Amino acid sequence: MTRLQFDKTFSLFSLSEILQKSNSNRKVRKVLERFFCSKNRDLEDFLHNRALTFEKHLRARTYLYIDNETKEVAGYFTITISTLHTNGVSREVVKLLDGYKDDTPSIPCYLIGQLGKSGKYESFKIGKYILHDTITIIDNAQLSLGGRFILLDAINKKQLIEFYKNNAFFPIENDDDLESIKMIRPYFSHKIVSTSPKR
Numbered sequence: 001m002t003r004l005q006f007d008k009t010f011s012l013f014s015l016s017e018i019l020q021k022s023n024s025n026r027k028v029r030k031v032l033e034r035f036f037c038s039k040n041r042d043l044e045d046f047l048h049n050r051a052l053t054f055e056k057h058l059r060a061r062t063y064l065y066i067d068n069e070t071k072e073v074a075g076y077f078t079i080t081i082s083t084l085h086t087n088g089v090s091r092e093v094v095k096l097l098d099g100y101k102d103d104t105p106s107i108p109c110y111l112i113g114q115l116g117k118s119g120k121y122e123s124f125k126i127g128k129y130i131l132h133d134t135i136t137i138i139d140n141a142q143l144s145l146g147g148r149f150i151l152l153d154a155i156n157k158k159q160l161i162e163f164y165k166n167n168a169f170f171p172i173e174n175d176d177d178l179e180s181i182k183m184i185r186p187y188f189s190h191k192i193v194s195t196s197p198k199r
């Protein structure tokens, strides 16, 4: 699917915007509950059970792709401000991430908490467009606020690590036994020596 086809097929809304326009939270919840993703049950569970609470309590912002024909949620992402705890990260990398100190215990950052598409659209190669839109929204915040990097926890599977690497994310952990790997997308220009997981 091309970007043009993607933009014609789906519309992007923030969950806050949908809640403001809708006269019934129950209806919104029902739409969210129809989202399914057998590849990643946490992605499904977040949208069913936590997204509305996180939105109302300003803990994060969720953005939804709505299929223009069926009005179903085709994909979504959730972003927020966060902190990277640096225990387990090498001093060299901590210094790059922090900017000038190599012993900082935590560093503020932007977080992609959730990102994915519904199982119904499994054969549509649309992940890169979803990730691109996610980064664009964070880029706009970063222009006004500063901030050194975007963080995400990628499921520790070769295909997913590659998906994020193709979009300028670098792993900052390296352990085959971890369920997820922290990856960052820097705004600073120093080159990070990739610590890609051994396979």
Ligand SMILES: CC(C)(COP(=O)(O)OP(=O)(O)OC[C@H]1O[C@@H](n2cnc3c(N)ncnc32)[C@H](O)[C@@H]1OP(=O)(O)O)[C@@H](O)C(=O)NCCC(=O)NCCS
Residues within 6 Å of the ligand: 037, 039, 040, 043, 115, 116, 117, 118, 122, 124, 125, 126, 127, 128, 130, 153, 154, 155, 157, 159, 160, 163
């Ligand atoms: C990640 C995602 C957005 C990428 O979408 P895409 O670029 O359109 O590409 P695909 O869906 O074909 O996924 C790329 C590959 O990753 C694999 N993959 C995707 N999510 C996976 C998961 N949760 N667990 C294991 N493998 C996964 C796919 O099977 C595919 O493998 P293949 O190339 O061998 O067929 C999409 O696959 C998705 O929504 N996955 C489920 C949710 C998820 O796991 N999100 C990432 C959390 S870190």
